[in-house]
Amino acid sequence: MTQPGKSALRAEARATRRHLAASFPGAAGKAALFVDVLPPGPIVAAYCAIGSELDPEPLVGALLVSGRSLCLPVVLERDAPMIFRRWSPGDPLKPDAAGCPAPLPLAAVVDPDLILTPLLAFDDFGGRLGQGGGFYDRTFAVRPGVMRIGFGYSGQRVPRLPMESHDIRLHGVLTEVGYTAARKV
Incomplete structure (x- = not known):
């Protein structure tokens, strides 16, 4: 069950993210400059940006140059964890179940060894506010050893997010100002 305040938080966070996307069009390119400080791992799961999500395309290019392989998440069933399929820029894509x-x-x-995840908001303790579908949390629950890295604008940082029992914390967040590891709760 989602806490009542989360829908209001999501609405506010969506508005903030839209504003940040319009105000800082070069943020994704700046974030890609920090590719070398990301945790190690040969296979990185990226995502295809939707709406005002920070587009990982520049980071994808930097990851490829650094010798990493890529994959993308795939939703096969709406209430199941995602799977990941190998991917390179230019490969054909089609809509998944979501x-x-x-x-x-x-x-x-x-x-994947590292999963980049979009977000609406994040905090210093690994809290992540997503769209509310639970796709990433279900996936993180069955992949406890994978590095979970949020990708967003530094302006999406909030002091503290409410966490529910099914919410799984990130290991860190990459923004246009650098990579920050999550603090212990």
Whole structure:
């Protein structure tokens, strides 16, 4: 059950993110400059930005140059954890069960070492406010060893987010001002 305050937080965070996206169009390129401070791992799960989400495209290019392989999440069932399929820029995509662009079924299923996740808001303790579908939290729950990294604007940081029992904390967040590891709760 979602806390009543989360829908109000989401509405406010969406408005903030839209404002940040319009005000800082170069933020994604600046964030990509910090590719070398991301935690290690040969396979990184990116995502296809929707709406005002910070677009990981510049970071994807930097990850490829640094020798990492990429994959994208795929929702097969709305209430199940996501799977990940190998992906390179230019590979064909089609909408998955959640309507997000995803690699075709012929792409190999892989296990990422690091998952980049979009967000509406984040805090210093690894709290992440997502869209509310639970796709990332369900996926993180079955992949406890994977590094969970939020990707967003520094202006999406809030003092503290409410966390529910099913919410899984991030290990850190990458923004246009750098990478910050989550503080212990």
